[in-house]
Amino acid sequence: TGSSRPQRMLKAVQKNATKGDPKSVISAIDYYCRHKEWAMNVGDDKGLILDSVLTEVNPSTALELGTYCGYSSVRIARLLSPDSKLITIEFNPAFAAIARQIIAYAGLQDKVILVEGASGDLIPKMKERFGIKSFDFVFLDHWKDRYVPDTKLLEDCGLLKKGTVLLADNVICPGAPEYLKYVRNNPRYESRYYPSNLEYTKVEDGLEKSVFLE
Numbered sequence: 001t002g003s004s005r006p007q008r009m010l011k012a013v014q015k016n017a018t019k020g021d022p023k024s025v026i027s028a029i030d031y032y033c034r035h036k037e038w039a040m041n042v043g044d045d046k047g048l049i050l051d052s053v054l055t056e057v058n059p060s061t062a063l064e065l066g067t068y069c070g071y072s073s074v075r076i077a078r079l080l081s082p083d084s085k086l087i088t089i090e091f092n093p094a095f096a097a098i099a100r101q102i103i104a105y106a107g108l109q110d111k112v113i114l115v116e117g118a119s120g121d122l123i124p125k126m127k128e129r130f131g132i133k134s135f136d137f138v139f140l141d142h143w144k145d146r147y148v149p150d151t152k153l154l155e156d157c158g159l160l161k162k163g164t165v166l167l168a169d170n171v172i173c174p175g176a177p178e179y180l181k182y183v184r185n186n187p188r189y190e191s192r193y194y195p196s197n198l199e200y201t202k203v204e205d206g207l208e209k210s211v212f213l214e
């Protein structure tokens with residue numbers, strides 16, 4: 001059988017990027033997905049917003065829900081300070097296998113812990129498995145109807161602290177209307193919408209940044 005889209009993306013990275021150079025891995029994926037084959041990476045436009053929020057937060061422990069091929073894992077991990085860690089959760093083993101290779105190609109394997117499984121099952125195990133007290137930063141980019149239940153789960157598991165920043169992708173396209181309602185009408189969050197566009201297209205999309213207040 002033929003190759004998959006993630007496999008072709010990995011090939012493009014191995015062909016066009018420089019090993020150990022995260023910036024070149026990001027550019028190689030953006031070029032491939034813009035000119036050859038669309039894929040659901042956060043992309044370069046929303047990626048700049050992700051970069052600026054990350055630089056502002058400078059998290060010691062970050063969580064990503066929805067690794068896909070590791071594009072945003074590379075974007076996040078490249079900006080982390082030396083002893084900081086990113087834990088990223090991916091449900092699909094085929095995606096996870098490609099992501100591990102792309103993260104390693106960027107030379108960021110020591111900063112990223114990729115865990116395979118469902119967010120709903122893994123979030124309650126974060127403390128015992130990884131010794132996490134709480135997360136400073138959470139990037140939500142998985143099933144859009146899991147944004148609300150998993151945010152509530154993070155609250156209930158005591159994994160959010162005063163000042164934790166949640167950044168949610170795709171709140172317009174494909175859309176996460178229940179999530180926007182949840183964080184915008186909730187006194188425990190201070191939310192702000194960053195307008196942008198769906199990766200590699202002119203379609204409107206954006207990121208919602210929500211700061212946990214207590």
Ligand SMILES: O=C(NCCCCc1cc2ccncc2s1)c1cc(-c2ccc(F)cc2)cc(O)c1O
Nearest residue numbers: 040066089090091117118119141142143170173174
């Ligand atoms: O579905 C999207 N992303 C989630 C993939 C689901 C992977 C999961 C990870 C995980 C981890 C733990 N537990 C459970 C899960 S489920 C997604 C889709 C589009 C899009 C936009 C317009 C289109 F026309 C078609 C697709 C754009 C995006 O940026 C996306 O992020």
Ligand SMILES: [Mg+2]
Nearest residue numbers: 042141169170
């Ligand atoms: Mg997304």
